Amino acid sequence: MAFFGGNQDGLMRHPRDSQAWKTFDLLHPEFAADLRNVRLGLASDGFNPFGAMSTTYSIWTVILIPYNRPPWECMNQSSFILSMIILGKKKAGNDIDVYLQPLIQELSxxxxxxxxxxxxxxxxxxxxxxxxxxTISDFPRLGNLSG
Structure with a gap:
């Protein structure tokens, strides 16, 4: 568990080394006190599975990334949690919040x-x-995810 002791050289090798993480710990000391509590990142992106053959269909994935593990584990694909797949004739866009409601409720x-x-x-x-x-997304999706 030496990993959870933190980084001593000031370099950022894991989100735990970031100012956002440290500020969160100061604002929520009861959460930070138990290392078993889970910290998550949410990544979302869409793609057209048929490439240029069809522009009227898209698939959007919503992935949760647990950051309670060392960097070589938490960023390993086997650690990702595929929360949902959104299928449709068009991109999820501003309607993504409708799909995210069950996830938001569970995270709350x-x-x-x-x-x-x-x-x-x-x-x-x-x-x-x-x-x-x-959340982790490209700039156009940032507006969709943050609502």
Whole structure:
């Protein structure tokens, strides 16, 4: 668990080294006190599966990235959580909030109420909480995701 002790040389190698993470810890000390609480990033992007053959169909993925692991693990594709796939005849655009409502509701519950979770290393249950730290998207999608 030496990873969770933080970076000593001042270089940013993981989001934990960022000013945003440190500010979040200062604003929410009860959340930061338990390292088992989950910090997430949300990434979303769309693509046309048929390339230039069809411009009337798109697929949008919404992926959650848990940042509680070392950088070589949290940015590994096997750690990504595919939260949803949005299919349609056009890009999700401003309507993405309709699709995101169940995810937003679940993340709100995880932030405010938490969920009883079993910690197998300590052989105990605890109330795990989760925080969405930031979103990752291209600039046009930033407006769609932030609503």
């Amino acid at each position: 519950e995880l932030w405010y109420d938490g969920v009883q979770t079993f910690d197998s290393s300590k052989k105990e249950t605890f109330k795990m909480r989760a925080a969405l730290m930031w």
